[in-house]
Amino acid sequence: MIQRPRGTRDFLPDEMEKRRFYENILRRTAKTFGFREIATPIFEESELFILRSGPNVLGELYAFKDKGDRDIALRPEMTAPAIRMFVNEMSNEPRPIKMFYFGQCFRYERPQSGRYREFFQFGAELIGNANAETDAEIIAMAVSMIRALGLKDYKVRIGHIGVLRQKLIEADVPKDRMAEVLQKLDKKLYEEAEPLLQSMSVSKENIDNIFKLTETVGGKEVLNSIPGDAGDYLRNIIEILAAMGVNGVEIDLGVVRGLDYYTGIVFEAEAPSLGAEKQICGGGSYTLSELFGGEKVFSTGFAIGFDRILLAMEKEGQVFKNEGVKAYVVPASEDVKLEASKVVALLRENEIVSDIDIMGRKMGKAMKYASAIKAEYVVIVGTQELEQKSVTVRNMETGEQTLVKINSLVGFIAN
Numbered sequence: 001m002i003q004r005p006r007g008t009r010d011f012l013p014d015e016m017e018k019r020r021f022y023e024n025i026l027r028r029t030a031k032t033f034g035f036r037e038i039a040t041p042i043f044e045e046s047e048l049f050i051l052r053s054g055p056n057v058l059g060e061l062y063a064f065k066d067k068g069d070r071d072i073a074l075r076p077e078m079t080a081p082a083i084r085m086f087v088n089e090m091s092n093e094p095r096p097i098k099m100f101y102f103g104q105c106f107r108y109e110r111p112q113s114g115r116y117r118e119f120f121q122f123g124a125e126l127i128g129n130a131n132a133e134t135d136a137e138i139i140a141m142a143v144s145m146i147r148a149l150g151l152k153d154y155k156v157r158i159g160h161i162g163v164l165r166q167k168l169i170e171a172d173v174p175k176d177r178m179a180e181v182l183q184k185l186d187k188k189l190y191e192e193a194e195p196l197l198q199s200m201s202v203s204k205e206n207i208d209n210i211f212k213l214t215e216t217v218g219g220k221e222v223l224n225s226i227p228g229d230a231g232d233y234l235r236n237i238i239e240i241l242a243a244m245g246v247n248g249v250e251i252d253l254g255v256v257r258g259l260d261y262y263t264g265i266v267f268e269a270e271a272p273s274l275g276a277e278k279q280i281c282g283g284g285s286y287t288l289s290e291l292f293g294g295e296k297v298f299s300t301g302f303a304i305g306f307d308r309i310l311l312a313m314e315k316e317g318q319v320f321k322n323e324g325v326k327a328y329v330v331p332a333s334e335d336v337k338l339e340a341s342k343v344v345a346l347l348r349e350n351e352i353v354s355d356i357d358i359m360g361r362k363m364g365k366a367m368k369y370a371s372a373i374k375a376e377y378v379v380i381v382g383t384q385e386l387e388q389k390s391v392t393v394r395n396m397e398t399g400e401q402t403l404v405k406i407n408s409l410v411g412f413i414a415n
C-alpha cells in the first residue's frame, strides 16, 4: 500500500465539509472588511522566497529543478507571491489594495500536532498608506476572523520590529547578520543569541539592553518606555482598535516573527490550549515590493494557520454538525424506478440535498442505509401512491409516515 507523504493529510468528506464551512466564515469576514480574494500559483521561482524570507523559511523550502532546469519552490507562505502579483499586475490599481487568500503552503518541518509539511493559510495583505489606520485595519480583521470562528481563549500581542532592528543597528550588529540574531530572539533562544552577539563584538551592556527590550510586555503603561516614535504609533493603533471594539491586545516587543521581511509593527495571536504549536496567526508590516522590481509601497498583512485554529476550536469543545442528506428516495419496486428518478430530480432542482438508491436495495436495507447516512426523510415511491400523484415520506427521527402530493413535496421537506 502506498502511504501519503510525511506531514501531509487526507481530508475525508465530514472533515472537508467542516473545513469549507469555516473557510467560508473567514471569506465572509474578509469581504465585510472590503477585501477581495486572489489566488496565486502553488509553485513559484525559488528566488521569490530566497530574497527575503529569512533563515527559518529557507531551511524549510521544498525546492527542486523542473525539466527546464528552472529553480522552483512550493510556496512556504503567500505574502511574497501576493506582492509579486501586485508588482506584475496591479501596481496601477487605486489604493488601498485589499486582498485575501486561502490555500496550502509547504514547509519541510518536523511534523507534530499542529505542524505539518502541507498546511493551509487564510491570509490578507493591504497595500496602502504608512499609518496606524492601515495597520489597525489588518489587526482588527484578524481578530474579527478569530471571533467569527467562535474561538474563545486566545491572546493577541503586538510588537514593533523596527524598534529592535534600530537597537541592533546601534549595537553594531552587521546588517547582513541581523536575520540570524532575530531568528534566535524569535525563538527566545537567549543562550544561543548571547554568544552569537558576542561573536559580532556586541558589548555586554548592549546585549543586556537588547534582551531587556524584548521583555517589554504589558498594557498601555509600557508604551512610554518604548524609544522613538514607535510608542506613539502603537498607542494610536490600540486606540483605533478600541474604537472598533477590539480590546485586550497586549504590547510585547518580544514579538520578533520568523520571517525576515517585517519592518514595522508585528503581531501574533496564540491559542494557549494548543501547547507548543500555539501560534494561530502572525503578521505585520513589511517591504517586499521594491525587492521584486516594484515601487516602494507600505504593506501590511497577516495569515491565520487554518489547521491550527480548527484544532484550537476542537480543543475548546466546539462541535461541527455535518449537514447530511435531507431526503433519500427509494423506489418500492423495479417498475417505478424512473418515477423515483423524476422525484429526486425535482428535489435537487429545488436545492434540497437528496440522494436516490442506486444499489438496488430492498426496502429494509434501503431504510438501514438511510439511517446510516443520517437522512432526515426517506421518500418512498410506490405504485399505489403514484396513482394518487403522491409519495410516502418517512420522518426518520419520529418514524412518522405521511402521504404527500408530489406537487407539494418540496414544501413539505424544505419546511
Ligand code: HAM
Binding pocket: 076, 077, 078, 079, 080, 107, 109, 114, 115, 116, 117, 118, 119, 120, 121, 123, 124, 125, 258, 259, 279, 280, 281, 282, 283, 284, 285, 286, 300, 301, 302, 303, 304, 305, 306, 307, 308
Ligand atoms: P507565519 O507566522 O510564518 O507567517 O505563518 C502564519 C501562520 O501559519 C502561523 O501563525 C501558523 O499558525 C501557521 N503555520 C505556519 N507553519 C505551519 C505548519 N508547518 N503547520 C501548520 N501551520 C503552520 C506568514 O506566513 C506570513 N506570510 C504572514 C503575513 C502575511 N505577514 C504579512 N502578511
